[in-house]
Amino acid sequence: MAQHENQKLIRCKLTGTGGQAQTRLVEFELFKLWQFMMQSKHSFDVSDLTMCLWVNEADFKAKQNLYERSGELLAVDKITVSIFDQRNGFTHVTNRFALTDDTDQVKQILLSHVPKTLVDSEDFTLDIMAGQTIEKGPISGLSEISLGLSND
Numbered sequence: 817m818a819q820h821e822n823q824k825l826i827r828c829k830l831t832g833t834g835g836q837a838q839t840r841l842v843e844f845e846l847f848k849l850w851q852f853m854m855q856s857k858h859s860f861d862v863s864d865l866t867m868c869l870w871v872n873e874a875d876f877k878a879k880q881n882l883y884e885r886s887g888e889l890l891a892v893d894k895i896t897v898s899i900f901d902q903r904n905g906f907t908h909v910t911n912r913f914a915l916t917d918d919t920d921q922v923k924q925i926l927l928s929h930v931p932k933t934l935v936d937s938e939d940f941t942l943d944i945m946a947g948q949t950i951e952k953g954p955i956s957g958l959s960e961i962s963l964g965l966s967n968d
Contacts, residue, residue, distance in 0.1 A: 822871045823894070825913055825949060829864040830854060841868070841892060841913035841949070865956075868949035870894065870913060876948045888951040891916035893944050897926055900939040919944060 824844035828851075831837045842850045844867075854860040870892055876883055883889065895912045914922040923942065927935060934940050 821945075822869055822875065823911075823913070825868040825870050825892075827864075827866040827868050827890075827949065827951065828862050831861040831863065833859055839915055839918070841870075841915070843911070843913070864954065866951050866954050868892075868951045870947050870949045873946040873948070883948065883950050886950045887953070890949045890951065891946070892949045893919045893946055895919065895923060895926065896941075896943045896945070897930075898941045898943075899930075899934065902939065916946070 825841045826844060826847045827839065827841050829837050830840045851862045854862055868890075871879075871883065872894070892913055893916050895914060897910045897912075898907050900907045912922060912926065923944070926942070930940065935942075
């Protein structure tokens with residue numbers, strides 16, 4: 817595991833057709849595809865975009881003086897699911913980020929998508945790493961950030 821682990825995220829509001837809103841934290845590099853899927857396939861509204869930097873708790877504590885002056889702070893956990901594929905001989909790793917208050921709920925949702933026999937095996941791990949996001953403020957849209965992708 818990298819000693820100085822951080823990840824650029826976009827925090828946004830995801831609103832369903834029934835009007836219920838949820839906070840989502842999506843990896844910067846995956847955001848545009850994720851947004852397209854949420855809007856076109858699931859008919860969700862994606863709004864209130866904020867660029868964030870997630871840092872693990874150890875890095876945050878080591879540089880707390882600096883981070884506290886850098887922007888708004890939110891407690892966010894990184895949930896890492898690792899599944900070893902015996903047939904192909906590799907491990908698939910998936911990361912999700914959740915507000916600390918929502919971590920247990922997100923963990924249960926992730927576990928609900930995996931057969932219990934796999935969860936109970938040596939081929940499956942789920943790890944939670946505490947951290948913080950540092951936010952500089954809202955962005956009006958993806959035109960403010962460059963993802964190397966275009967709708968055109």
